[in-house]
Amino acid sequence: MDTRRQGLARQLVPFLAVAGVSAALWAGWLGWDQERDVHPDGSTTGPYEAWQVVGLGVCLLALVWWGTRYGTRRGWRAEIALGVSAGLTGAAFLDWSDDASGLFMVGVVMVAAGSLAATTLVSVIVRSHFSDPSC
Template sequence: MRIHKPVLRAMVPALVVAGVAVAAWAAWLGWDQQYEVQGDGSVSGPYQVWQVAGLIVTLLAAVVLAAAREHRAAAVGGTTVGLTLAAFVDWSGDASGQFMVGVVLVMAGSFIASAVVSAVIDSLPRDRPRTGQVDRQADR
């Protein structure tokens, strides 16, 4: 089976972004599995606010870079697939099966957030012409 170069060129950015998403999950959240019991008996965790914020900042940088390089589909798809896969693997030890609710929420949230960020980046003015567009300055 041979993959055509245009297909491969389209897949590489998505695979890179997905890899960044999985690695970011592992670095920020994957190592922390302990819930904390508070003095009043309430339970929190396993993640702290700073861990989730670090994950968001890391993914924001990856999505912005990919979208700025005009790989919007890769930014959205790679982030969504990477985070969904990481959440599934990390949380699948829950015997109740309720972890799938969280996985679906991660999938929906990462899709919406990365799509919004990609759309914002796409709407920003650029100094250079976009791929496939005629340079209007050269026509004058």
């Protein structure tokens, strides 16, 4: 395999792995809960409970921390943040695409933008903290 293909593989494999793990985390925390809660006054909430979203966030934070911490040594720069964002965006699209109003795309775009911003911020913080060889 030539050097160019090896470089592409070194970038693509971690991206796809992190995207797959992120999508699996979405499915594990949020994907199974599809029913809205109807309150006595007729209002609805959900389908997700706060503990589900917090659980997903904590797992994703750990994934980004680990991926950035150990991926920096392997030359991964943007693969972790982009992989998490791609996995969550794809999972949100698949999970919400049965919405007849078409407004699900607004949520999907918000997931894409928010996850990319958050994972980039966490990656920068982790990378700056662990760039010191004494850590």
